[in-house]
Amino acid sequence: MDSAAAAAVAExxxxxxxxxxxxxxxxxxxxxxxxxCVQDAYAQALTAWADGVPAKPAAWLxxxxxxxxxxxxxxxxxxxxxxxLLVGGATSPGPGDGDDTAADPIPDDRLRLIFTCCHPALAxxxxxxxxxxxxxGLTTAEVARAFLVSEPTMxxxxxxxxxxxxAARIPYRVPPASELPDRLAAVLDVVHLxxxxxxxxxxxxxxxxxxxxxxxxxxxxxxxxxxxxDPAVAxxxxxxxxxxxxxxxxxxxxxxxxxxxxxxxxxxxxxxxSEGLTLIRTALQQRPPTRYALMAAxxxxxxxxxxxxxxxxxxxTDLYDTLTQxxxxxxxxxxxxxxxxxxxxxxxxLAALDQLATEPQLAGYHYLPAARAExxxxxxxxxxxxxxxxxxxxxADNPVEQDFLTxxxxxxxx
Amino acid sequence: xxxxxxxxxxDEAAWANADPRxxxxxxxxxxxxxxxxAGALRGSxxxxxxxxxxxxRHSADGGVAVSDGAFAETKEVIGGYYLIDAADLxxxxxxxxxxxxxxxxxxxxxVWTTS
Numbered sequence: 086m087d088s089a090a091a092a093a094v095a096e097x098x099x100x101x102x103x104x105x106x107x108x109x110x111x112x113x114x115x116x117x118x119x120x121x122c123v124q125d126a127y128a129q130a131l132t133a134w135a136d137g138v139p140a141k142p143a144a145w146l147x148x149x150x151x152x153x154x155x156x157x158x159x160x161x162x163x164x165x166x167x168x169x170l171l172v173g174g175a176t177s178p179g180p181g182d183g184d185d186t187a188a189d190p191i192p193d194d195r196l197r198l199i200f201t202c203c204h205p206a207l208a209x210x211x212x213x214x215x216x217x218x219x220x221x222g223l224t225t226a227e228v229a230r231a232f233l234v235s236e237p238t239m240x241x242x243x244x245x246x247x248x249x250x251x252a253a254r255i256p257y258r259v260p261p262a263s264e265l266p267d268r269l270a271a272v273l274d275v276v277h278l279x280x281x282x283x284x285x286x287x288x289x290x291x292x293x294x295x296x297x298x299x300x301x302x303x304x305x306x307x308x309x310x311x312x313x314x315d316p317a318v319a320x321x322x323x324x325x326x327x328x329x330x331x332x333x334x335x336x337x338x339x340x341x342x343x344x345x346x347x348x349x350x351x352x353x354x355x356x357x358x359s360e361g362l363t364l365i366r367t368a369l370q371q372r373p374p375t376r377y378a379l380m381a382a383x384x385x386x387x388x389x390x391x392x393x394x395x396x397x398x399x400x401x402t403d404l405y406d407t408l409t410q411x412x413x414x415x416x417x418x419x420x421x422x423x424x425x426x427x428x429x430x431x432x433x434x435l436a437a438l439d440q441l442a443t444e445p446q447l448a449g450y451h452y453l454p455a456a457r458a459e460x461x462x463x464x465x466x467x468x469x470x471x472x473x474x475x476x477x478x479x480x481a482d483n484p485v486e487q488d489f490l491t492x493x494x495x496x497x498x499x
Numbered sequence: 500x501x502x503x504x505x506x507x508x509x510d511e512a513a514w515a516n517a518d519p520r521x522x523x524x525x526x527x528x529x530x531x532x533x534x535x536x537a538g539a540l541r542g543s544x545x546x547x548x549x550x551x552x553x554x555x556r557h558s559a560d561g562g563v564a565v566s567d568g569a570f571a572e573t574k575e576v577i578g579g580y581y582l583i584d585a586a587d588l589x590x591x592x593x594x595x596x597x598x599x600x601x602x603x604x605x606x607x608x609x610v611w612t613t614s
Contacts, residue, residue: 172587
């Protein structure tokens with residue numbers, strides 16, 4: 086096999102899978118058939134590109150995949166089908182269809198595809214799985230590994246979701262303006278969930294799953310490209326960039342966890358930070374600001390502080406107050422309590438944390454006892470801190486986080 | 500177009516104890532719903548309460564066991580239905596969201612059309 090061609094195909098797989106599939110699904114109006122055609126097009130590229138990689142790989146792949154799709158539907162029309170076809174695929178125009186200019190004859194259907202994959206009538210796990218599979222081109226085995234389920238379980242989940250899309254007629258369409266904000270929020274939640282799963286992996290030996298975090302960043306950039314005027318999209322992309330900028334400093338070279346307070350800020354990714362800061366200005370234009378824009382603004386305050394000690398905790402506390410109003414979640418309340426502790430001292434932080442002690446959604450969440458332990462340690466209540474660290478270590482799933490808590494415990498005793 | 504069955508699942512105990520004004524208001528809301536969506540409606544009915552239900556379960560040996568009551572023991576039971584026409588699930592959900600169901604909710608199921 087030609088290695089230059091193989092590398093070009095791998096690159097096109099990573100960058101263009103969603104584009105090619107979305108354009109092909111409009112022809113087949115059937116997701117399984119579209120996947121088969123796209124898979125074939127990539128297989129053909131491996132040999133065809135040995136003689137030279139085309140100038141526009143995505144266009145080449147789309148033309149080949151759509152040609153296969155046309156042949157397929159000609160045959161299919163003579164066969165009876167068990168399930169109905171995607172609705173809205175070939176008929177009703179939607180936003181984005183206006184991009185069909187003469188210079189670029191292939192419409193960008195990725196928005197339709199992601200709105201279908203992230204439809205609220207699908208279970209959250211199915212939305213995530215379909216997005217990774219159809220937009221990012223991950224195999225079922227890769228999606229299964231990302232979410233720590235067996236491959237047959239993931240295959241069944243994906244099959245069931247595709248069957249529901251067809252049988253219940255979940256449309257292949259960008260929602261109308263009246264429904265766009267809610268539907269877009271569901272899409273952004275999927276991308277954010279992917280990012281957080283990659284940023285701190287629920288299990289496995291590594292703290293981060295870079296593959297997932299990078300996919301989430303790619304998807305957020307894609308949404309920004311397709312919906313350039315949307316402040317909610319700008320907010321999520323800003324949040325991902327500003328958080329991702331710290332990726333190299335979150336663990337030591339031997340894989341140990343490094344808290345924000347101790348990270349080497351000179352190694353934060355300044356390119357991602359400045360891109361994130363520019364986006365925040367767009368993101369905060371919307372009133373009230375969206376949840377992700379506020380979270381991004383908090384990340385921006387951290388990014389602006391040259392040292393942990395220079396962090397503007399009062400501003401962060403104010404941002405958490407606003408965030409609590411628009412997104413009253415126990416996890417936000419926990420982060421707000423930590424910010425209060427940093428702004429007004431460990432006693433105030435502890436008091437804020439203790440108000441959350443009976444919150445059912447935080448029972449079993451290791452960051453709550455870990456935060457208590459930290460404030461207790463600063464108050465020199467060593468025995469109480471030890472108990473809280475033990476509790477946090479019992480509840481933490483990620484081994485890198487468990488090791489960190491063990492080190493904190495050992496430091497208390499020394 | 501496709502057909503969707505909208506099942507109304509509600510809490511019969513809550514209905515039995517409901518304020519008469521609530522019952523009246525809900526009935527009026529159903530009439531208003533039917534008038535608004537006359538074009539999409541293919542059929543609808545309210546059902547008698549689940550204590551009038553008889554369930555029949557087929558066994559592998561070909562027998563049929565008959566028992567008193569609804570099929571599943573749940574707090575909410577099917578109290579009525581609307582059969583509607585819609586272009587896709589989004590349209591079906593927009594219509595179904597307006598079905599009055601103060602003591603429960605609705606379940607939307609695509610109808611398997613045989614043609």
